[in-house]
Amino acid sequence: MLGDQLVDGQLGAGITCKLLVVVPRTHGSTLTATLAQVSRAHVELLTRAGCTICQQVYGRLTELAAELDFELSAIDVDAVAAAGDNALRAEFGDRLPVVLLDGREHSYWDVDVARLRADLSAR
Template identity: 45%
Template sequence: MRVPEAAGRARVVVLTRQGCHLCEVAEQTVAAVAAETGDTWTTVDVDADPELKARYTDEVPVTFVDGRQHDFWRVDPARLRAALGA
């Protein structure tokens, strides 16, 4: 998977969509962990990119760390902290 150029240099990217409750929860979790670790993060709207939508529509939210898929549906804070520390 390619992380969209719009994601810039953020360490954590969350693929989201509007109206997605799990996405809101994932964003809150990522924001809290990133605030602790000092890492950067961003979101990308999966519906804005046909390729991403085709690949990930049933898995949203999808979390990437350093350009690699980390998780989908839910974000475990401890697991995310460990990935950012690696």
């Protein structure tokens, strides 16, 4: 039986975890189950409105997401700051766009494609 579970990650990101439950046949054996969890990588782009470099990096990440099978989302740090949380803009605002891999800074101003491929394959 295969199912999905939504888990809250860093920065409130939803990360889907696949849960695989294996149940033996019912030929008189006792009921036991094995649970395996596999999580999909999550890439997040920190951006701001009107940033053309941010738009280019998002386009490249969209292409890579289709090829490398990771989840992709974007956060406008100025919009988050206007809503009352200035932490992202204070930490990353001078280096946008910033690419986060599973909640950690991976690269900024551009996508380090070779490093992203390596880090995703190492997961």
